[in-house]
Amino acid sequence: MKIKETLNLGKTKFPMRGNLPVKEVERQAEWEQEAVYAKRQEKNKDKTPWILHDGPPYANGNIHIGHAMNKITKDIIIRSKSMSGYRSPYVPGWDTHGLPIEQALTNSGVDRKSMTLAEFRKLCEEYAWKQVNGQREDFKRLGVAGDWENPYLTLAPEFEAQQIRLFGQMYANGLIYKGAKPVYWSPSSESTLAEAEIEYHDVESPSIYVAFKAKDTKGKLPENAEFVIWTTTPWTIPANLAIAVNPDFEYSIVAVDDRKFVVATDLVKSLAAKLDWSDYTIEGEPLKGTDLEYMVAEHPYYDRESLVIVGDHVTAESGTGLVHTAPGHGEDDYFASMNYDLDVLSPLDDQGRFTDEAPGFEGVFYQDGNKISIEKMEANGRLLKLSYFTHSYPHDWRTKKPVIYRATPQWFCSVEKIRDNTLDIIDNDVKWWHPSGQTRIHNMIRDRKDWVISRQRVWGVPLPIFYGENGEPIVTPETIDHVANLFDEFGSNVWFEREAKDLLPEGFTHPASPNGEFTKEMDIMDVWFDSGSSHHGVLRTRPELQFPADMYLEGSDQYRGWFHSSLLTSVAVNGEAPYKSVLSQGFVNDGDGRKMSKSIGNTVSPNDVIKQRGADILRLWVTSVDTYYDVRISDDILGQVAENYRRIRNTVRFLLGNLFDYDVKTNAVAYENLDSIDQYMMNRLNEMVRNVRHAYDTFDFMTINHEITNFLTQDMSNFYLDYAKDVVYIELPDSPKRRNMQTVMYEVAKAVTILLTPILPHTTEEIWTYLQEEEEYAQLAEFPEVVEYANTDELNTKWSAFMDFRSDVNKALEKAREEKVIGKSLEARLHIHANAETKALLDSVGEDLATYLMVSQLDVHQDDTLGEAAYNIEIEHAHGATCERCRAVKEEVGTIEAAPHLCARCANIVVNYYPEALVEEEA
Secondary structure, eight states: OOGGGGSOOOOOOSOSSOOHHHHHHHHHHHHHHTTHHHHHHHHTTTSEEOOEEOOOOBSSSOOOHHHHHHHHHHHHHHHHHHTTTEEOOOOOEEBOOSHHHHHHHHHTTOOGGGSOHHHHHHHHHHHHHHHHHHHHHHHHHTTOOSOTTSOEETTSHHHHHHHHHHHHHHHHTTOEEEEOOEEEEETTTTEEOOGGGEEEEEEEEEEEEEEEEEEEOTTSSOTTEEEEEEESOGGGGGGOOEEEEOTTSEEEEEEETTEEEEEEGGGHHHHHHHTTOOSEEEEEEEEEHHHHTTOEEEOSSSSOEEEEEEOTTOOSSSSOSEEEEOTTSOHHHHHHHHTTTOOOOOOBOTTSBBOTTSTTOTTOBGGGHHHHHHHHHHHTTOEEEEEEEEEEEEEETTTOOBOEEEEOOEEEEESGGGHHHHHHHHHHTOEEOSTTHHHHHHHHHHTOOEEEOEESOSSSOBOOOEEOTTSOEEOOHHHHHHHHHHHHHHOTTHHHHSOGGGTSOTTOOOTTOTTOOOEEOOOEEOHHHHHHTHIIIIITTOTTOOSSBSEEEEEGGGGTTHHHHHHHHHHHHHSSOSBSEEEEEOOEEOTTSOBOOTTTTOOOOHHHHHHHTOHHHHHHHHTTSOTTSOEEOOHHHHHHHHHHHHHHHHHHHHHHHTTTTOOTTTTOOOGGGSOHHHHHHHHHHHHHHHHHHHHHHTTOHHHHHHHHHHIIIIIIIIIIHHHHIIIIITSOTTOHHHHHHHHHHHHHHHHHHHHHTTTOHHHHHHHHTTSOOSSSSGGGSOOOOOOOOTTHHHHHHHHHHHHHHHHHHHHHHHHHHHTTSOSSGGGEEEEEEEOHHHHHHHHHHOTTHHHHHTOSEEEEEEOTTOTTOSEEEEEEEOSSEEOTTTOOEETTTTTOTTOTTSOHHHHHHHHHHOHHHHHHHHO
16 A cells, blocks of 8 residues: 555546536436426425416527527526425427418418418418427427426417407407507518517608698688698608697798798797798787697698698697698597598508509509609699608518508407506516516506507417408307317317308307308407417416416516516406516627627527537526626637536535545534534535525526535635645544535535536536435435524634635735745745734634644744734745645654654554555555
8 A cells, every 4th residue: 555545535436527518418318218307296296386487489490599598597497496395387388370480481482372271371380380399309408397298389279269268358348349540560561560569770761841732721821821741751641631730839820932831839940940941920920729720721732631630649849830640640640530530541552552542652662652752742832841861660570671550450459448457467466576677568558558469461360250241240258169169179270261150159140140141350369469368378277387477587578578468468357467476588699799690690509509518508607697688698708607617517526526435324424513614614505505595586596606606616615625635635534524524515515516406407417426315316306495503603703704814824825925935835834923812713713723724834923012913924934844645844754753754643644544555665
């Protein structure tokens, strides 16, 4: 035996490198084979439920980094809840209807016109399932645990049936109605859009001032007066039916050359500058807006009248104080015109092309109508000024093309009727974890009148509405129940496969159809109605779930999307929110903070990251950033995360290596029997557990990361494990000091492994195989409890003071190294001059003071002449020679006859327990 063999050097088969891209796949296959998720659910079956309801991602294309952050976050939360006393199943879902799937098929060469609607919908369904299956494998590869074989899909017959029943309840509650008011219309999608489907981009638009010649001024204005309006949409002039004024404004007649213009008095000066009125006069006394009401003007180029009406929406912030009014192309225009029984003229088809209701524009795309309209007004002398400006304009968030306001017959849900109740629920019943979440959704609901729920598309859930022979809509509890049952059995495609009479209950009659003839609605529901009804189709139908959910978690864009539609549909039928709390996340940008774009080439694929570094690195990244706000990711950032992972892994590896001969059942030491320093480390562990558990409870993932990392780095690696080598390597295997430290090491390894399992499940399951726990998998363990030890305040005060002292010692040692006084810290001899308080502190540490400070020799002297300083540290090179076994510099090395190369401590161990090592050394 050699001297080296008398040391208890750490040894473990736990590898330094994780090889995550390979090992994770193997581990996930094992989890699936052993049904680990099912075992966790079985273990938790009688516990208090805590339900996170999955917001369904759209089933189209590969997952992106935002998907990964979202699913990983949900998995961290659900795993942590499952390990801390709750029954928390995860039912993943997918949003599977909508225009993108129709477009994807069309782009792939599918000819819609060559097949029936039902046939095309079958292709859409097949495509959606293919996307679901691909994304499911991607999500599983992230290490996300859940009921992946039984997800919910918005195309599933049972889901569609529940959606129909929800619609029926909302209709019965008087919240669904049909109207022809202007709504967002996307010519590129040929469909209405909800506000949640709108995004804004800058565009250049014409800015025109137009003079409408007066036709009937009721004797209050000169007969040659002209009403001046301002607009940025010349293409809507063909639909003009009125001019709106504010009833409370004053309006003046401005004489310019031989023309007399009517504009708001307060705007005369600014308009004179804009319209180059270098010489003008104001004639007569101003008139109130109410004086102008019911006057009549001539359309700028049609033989048609334009009525002067009043409206509170008219402002003096811009324009002329008179507003061009086209009831079919503006919400304010529509509501103001309804008081005057004006037609809702909207001379555009579904593709945004003018119809024959706009003579001279037939077949022209609406944007091209700007030029024609401007030319007509210029030719008639009606155009006063033309310029161009850039401003923010609504766009279709899928096609990225401009949208318009267009009046078409649509089905609406009245938000106004449930607004007050909804706002009360937002403000009082829901916990909004993001600081601005409550304000954002409150303001959106506050300002919303209704929700257009009909879409002129094919791939979606049809509106379950029949029409009588006189055009009257027919929606009854009987028809709703029958259609829902049909959908439950056959899926919603049955609506397009059968005639209306075959979709109605047998023998159904209605006064609106005396001859028994019925037709059916061909519009589908807004896809936000699909996903927004998931509380009805999933939370209330899946036995493992419950309504309301404890949490909805999605990106911050879902305040206008899923959070929004779910809230409205739930309040409409339940009178309460579908969620108790909402947590939102920001978006993922590149390393420079730029939005990710394929055209820029700055996207980061989660699948590529996993192949290169492993899913656990991506999961650790999620906890390293503040997901409440926009976050950044890049290869450099992931490299830093990987370095942090390496530190965690190697620290745990050191712990495992020094537990090779430790049996938790026979070698563990009770807390009260531990040395003071070991008790302190158990207290630090306890404090870390408390902070991490609180962070899990408050969804503060960065704090979890920081607390665990800092504990392993500062408390363990930089202190406890640093000097531990002088104990666990040097002392006899069964020495009390060594078993004390091994007890602490084991408890740290176990606690850290369990606490990290929601974040790094692949790595912690690998660690778990080296621990001596009863649970088969770390995922089946429970979070460590916070223990209330005795005398913790006194203990922590003492050792916290010592740690401050040690920090100053380390600084002094570093300076001594720089000055070449010493090399390693074990070459140092400390001379400490301390006041009485510090002397008492150091005396209380005991005989291991030098070991804790990682020096070979020290002298502590009480010095009452230090003044304000508590102590003074002097360093010289230690006296003596280096012990070949512990590497400490001791004066007795070379003086012990039986073991001349060892210090007294090592000589005592080797002579008494390993004499054969001395024999071999002599030989």
